[in-house]
Amino acid sequence: MTAFALSNRTDDFIPEVFRRLFQAPVLATPFAENEIRIDVRENDKQYLVSAEMPGIKKEDIRVSITGNLVSISAEVNKNQEEKEGNGNKVLVKETFHGSISRSFSLAHEVDRKGVEAKLKDGVLLLTLPKRDSDAGHLIPIQ
Structure with missing residues (x-):
């Protein structure tokens, strides 16, 4: 083996080592797997909230x-039982098992008597109807 051939192999090896050192981790994602993503809309009478809850049963959602604080929590179980002897090995496992929660405040208190909650297609x-508040009522001065 010539010195030239050895030099080429070393030149290929060194950049590969550095590339692997500075490569982003495989499990890096822009959003945490255990984060509840929400959209909140408002009109004069109520708030409309959409919360992504894919794969979660309605019995597991709370x-x-x-007042004006809304809290959503759930138990998530996306793990599936692996059968032994099927010849497959797990290379990457990004499924999540555990509790997730999200709380947020609204500008108005919620009238709990009129609240409706539905789970449809993982959402x-x-x-949340707004509660009538006396805070904006003006008092006449005598």
Whole structure:
């Protein structure tokens, strides 16, 4: 083997080592797997909330409202039992198992009597009526 041939192999090896050192991790994602993503819309009478809850059963979702604070939580179980002896080995496992939660505040208190919650196609839909408030009522001065 000539010195030239050895030099070429080393030149190929060194850049590969550095490339692997500075490569982004395989599991890096822009959003955490255990994050509930929401959209909140408002009109004069109510708030409309859409929360992504893919793969979660309605029995595993909890919604609580205190004044203007809304909290959504759920138990997530996306793990599937692996059968032994099927000849496959796991290379990457990005599934999540555990609890997720999200809380947010609204500008107005919610009238809990009129709240509606539906789970449709992996999306939790909340209708949160605004509670009438006396805070904006002007008091005449005598």
